[in-house]
Amino acid sequence: MKNGDIMNQSIARESGYQSRIRTVNIRLAWWNAAWVGTCALMAFGPKFLWNKALGFTLLAIGLNVAVGVGLILASKNYVMELDELQRKVYLNALGITVGVGLIAGVPYSVMGTYHVIPFQADVSYLILLMVVTFSVSFLYGTRRYR
Amino acid sequence: MKNRLKVLRAERNWTQAELADALDVSRQTVNAIETGKFDPSLPLAFRAARLFGMHIEELFHDEERSSVIAEVKKDTYV
Numbered sequence: 001m002k003n004g005d006i007m008n009q010s011i012a013r014e015s016g017y018q019s020r021i022r023t024v025n026i027r028l029a030w031w032n033a034a035w036v037g038t039c040a041l042m043a044f045g046p047k048f049l050w051n052k053a054l055g056f057t058l059l060a061i062g063l064n065v066a067v068g069v070g071l072i073l074a075s076k077n078y079v080m081e082l083d084e085l086q087r088k089v090y091l092n093a094l095g096i097t098v099g100v101g102l103i104a105g106v107p108y109s110v111m112g113t114y115h116v117i118p119f120q121a122d123v124s125y126l127i128l129l130m131v132v133t134f135s136v137s138f139l140y141g142t143r144r145y146r
Numbered sequence: 147m148k149n150r151l152k153v154l155r156a157e158r159n160w161t162q163a164e165l166a167d168a169l170d171v172s173r174q175t176v177n178a179i180e181t182g183k184f185d186p187s188l189p190l191a192f193r194a195a196r197l198f199g200m201h202i203e204e205l206f207h208d209e210e211r212s213s214v215i216a217e218v219k220k221d222t223y224v
Contacts, residue, residue, distance in 0.1 A: 017170050083171035085184050145178040 017083065024074075024081045031067070031074040038064040089141035097134040104129055149206045152180040154198050169193055 041049075042060040050056040082090060105126050112121020155165050162180070166173040169190065178184035186194070186206075195202040 017167065017172060021172070083175050084187050084190060085175040085178055086172055088184075142174075145183050146174060 020081055024078045028071075028074045028078045031071040034067050035064070035071045038067045085145055089138065089145065092141050093134050093137035096137040097130050100133045101126065101130045147185045147206055148182065148209050149179065151176070151194065151205065154200075154205070155180075165197075168197055 038060070042057075042064045045060050046052045046057045079087060079090060108117075108121050108126060111117045151165075155162070160168075162173045162176045166176045169176065170193075171190065175184065175186075179186050191202055191206055195205045198205060
């Protein structure tokens with residue numbers, strides 16, 4: 001078999017890495033959006049939608065956890081579909097994010113407990129920090145290997 | 147690690163995107179390997195070698211080993 005044949009076969013079989021990644025990317029984006037939606041429902045629903053009725057609140061929490069599990073599985077699926085370089089970039093960014101989250105999270109919580117900071121140590125700031133850290137690390141990694 | 151991926155690809159008039167498709171990786175990965183920024187895993191290296199119909203050592207070679215061999219040859223002939 002000639003090289004060209006192998007090439008044509010490969011392309012015919014998988015005209016596909018990019019389209020596969022696009023598919024898992026879209027799926028991941030939907031799961032992310034759903035999770036953010038259920039977070040909002042869980043946070044604001046008791047006050048604005050069902051007047052703090054315990055049953056609905058528990059239902060919203062359950063829904064959030066269920067969608068969260070779906071998001072984790074979608075993320076895992078996404079990582080498995082990435083090629084080795086992109087997986088390396090993604091996992092590096094994830095590692096840095098977990099590190100920053102832990103290193104910043106503990107003192108942040110202590111500062112909140114002892115009123116070192118003039119506001120309540122809300123978890124949303126920590127999530128924001130982790131999102132920014134991941135985005136910067138991922139972009140840096142992507143540019144590094146460009 | 148050095149490789150001949152860019153030369154072999156150019157000889158066949160393949161674009162990076164076409165080679166990436168054939169190897170089932172992204173174009174960025176092909177570019178990173180060609181420019182020596184990223185060393186591929188053994189399975190990917192074998193896949194590339196198979197695609198070009200070559201042995202893996204004809205496609206990739208270890209710079210450190212090459213320089214050691216060059217040093218030894220230099221010492222031998224001095």
